Amino acid sequence: MRDAVRRATLAELGECGYAGLTVENIAERSGVHKTTVYRRWGNVEGLISDALELATDEPWPVPDTGSIKGDLRGIVQLVRTGFDDPELGPVSSAFVAAAMQNPDAARALHEFFVARHEQSAEVVRRAVARGELPDIIDVREVIRVAVAPVYYRLFVAHEPVTEQDADRAADAALAAARAGVL
Amino acid sequence: MRDAVRRATLAELGECGYAGLTVENIAERSGVHKTTVYRRWGNVEGLISDALELATDEPWPVPDTGSIKGDLRGIVQLVRTGFDDPELGPVSSAFVAAAMQNPDAARALHEFFVARHEQSAEVVRRAVARGELPDIIDVREVIRVAVAPVYYRLFVAHEPVTEQDADRAADAALAAARAGVL
The missing domain is CATH 1.10.357.10 (Tetracycline Repressor, domain 2)
Structure with a gap:
């Protein structure tokens, strides 16, 4: 689930930028229920931080x-x-x-x-x-x-x-x- | 008038940042009617650009x-x-x-x-x-x-x-x- 939400966050960021990011759109895109997204990630900033945390662990x-x-x-x-x-x-x-x-x-x-x-x-x-x-x-x-x-x-x-x-x-x-x- | 609006834009930017900037607050702070501000500057981005234009002309x-x-x-x-x-x-x-x-x-x-x-x-x-x-x-x-x-x-x-x-x-x-x- 974390990976699906993260991929949805990256896709939404790429399409709409930070200003256009909403928890609802990320939830819909990921197929995860939005109350679950709110409970685990809190808000768009939580979603961004989590996506960055995963990127931090990736070698380049x-x-x-x-x-x-x-x-x-x-x-x-x-x-x-x-x-x-x-x-x-x-x-x-x-x-x-x-x-x-x-x-x-x-x-x-x-x-x-x-x-x-x-x-x-x-x-x-x-x-x-x-x-x-x-x-x-x-x-x-x-x-x-x-x-x-x-x-x-x-x-x-x-x-x-x-x-x-x-x-x-x-x-x-x-x-x-x-x-x-x- | 331009200078009053510009000073109000800078003051609002300092206090509220870009995300908190509104034409209404800048108009109120400057003492210029908000319809005038809308007509001459269009939106917050127009106000920011104008304040920057004036800063560009300043020697440092x-x-x-x-x-x-x-x-x-x-x-x-x-x-x-x-x-x-x-x-x-x-x-x-x-x-x-x-x-x-x-x-x-x-x-x-x-x-x-x-x-x-x-x-x-x-x-x-x-x-x-x-x-x-x-x-x-x-x-x-x-x-x-x-x-x-x-x-x-x-x-x-x-x-x-x-x-x-x-x-x-x-x-x-x-x-x-x-x-x-x-």
């Missing part, structure tokens, strides 16, 4: 290209293409919007990014082990600095993000890591 | 410390302390939230950031003129990379932003600019 395809430059570019391109994806993009954007308006969703999204940073930082740890980067490095901060310009363009400055923009963001984080400021 | 205190390191740190600290400010912070956050949900607000916020990037890029141009940075540089991208981690922590990963985090973001952008990747 962290690149392993053999070089930190290729790996960081791969990570930033994954973020960019994810938001470009016609199915995944609107759902991911809806999570960001929901978290801006609701503290429960914000906590769930925070946990999602803690997990995401931790998984992605593996490429930095490997680079340190290979001697590509100095070892006194905040491995998670390299990931934050690499992906931040993509999110900034999408959700703050509302600018398009080209493939080149994404590569440049990755290269900037790498230059900072090499310079020892991260 | 771009630092001039004599070094690019000090100037970039100054800019990123201005962003950080702006969101920390009990009056300004909620209004700025409400603009970001509104732009995520409404295309008109997104366009207005985009224009705001075009102006902001252009004003801030002056510190990079001065550094190039002083010979502190290579001159084949995308001056606006240095600003984007410098401020992006602050916005990313606040609005995406929902993490606190310390003074040290802000300095480090500025230093990372500077290292990337010096390395010639921006």
Whole structure:
């Protein structure tokens, strides 16, 4: 049942966004009775948080290209293409919007990014082990600095993000890591 | 009248956020009749866009410390302390939230950031003129990379932003600019 409700939440988020989300529509789409949905999830924010909690546990395809430059570019391109994806993009954007308006969703999204940073930082740890980067490095901060310009363009400055923009963001984080400021 | 309505919009945004904004409350607060507000601004999104348009024309205190390191740190600290400010912070956050949900607000916020990037890029141009940075540089991208981690922590990963985090973001952008990747 949890999985059906979660899939319905993601589908509704993708179609209607956070602003258009209702417990009734999710219940109907999932085939679960709405009183059950209300009892177990409380409200749309509870449904969003639960969907994010499941997403947090999912591994994502962290690149392993053999070089930190290729790996960081791969990570930033994954973020960019994810938001470009016609199915995944609107759902991911809806999570960001929901978290801006609701503290429960914000906590769930925070946990999602803690997990995401931790998984992605593996490429930095490997680079340190290979001697590509100095070892006194905040491995998670390299990931934050690499992906931040993509999110900034999408959700703050509302600018398009080209493939080149994404590569440049990755290269900037790498230059900072090499310079020892991260 | 435009200024009264704008001040009322900012005050309501600060108190109630985007989700709580209504034309009626803004009209009442401004002392302008609500039919006039509806006729001239249309809806809350029109009011938000107009308030942003006025903010776009305002100069902001771009630092001039004599070094690019000090100037970039100054800019990123201005962003950080702006969101920390009990009056300004909620209004700025409400603009970001509104732009995520409404295309008109997104366009207005985009224009705001075009102006902001252009004003801030002056510190990079001065550094190039002083010979502190290579001159084949995308001056606006240095600003984007410098401020992006602050916005990313606040609005995406929902993490606190310390003074040290802000300095480090500025230093990372500077290292990337010096390395010639921006």
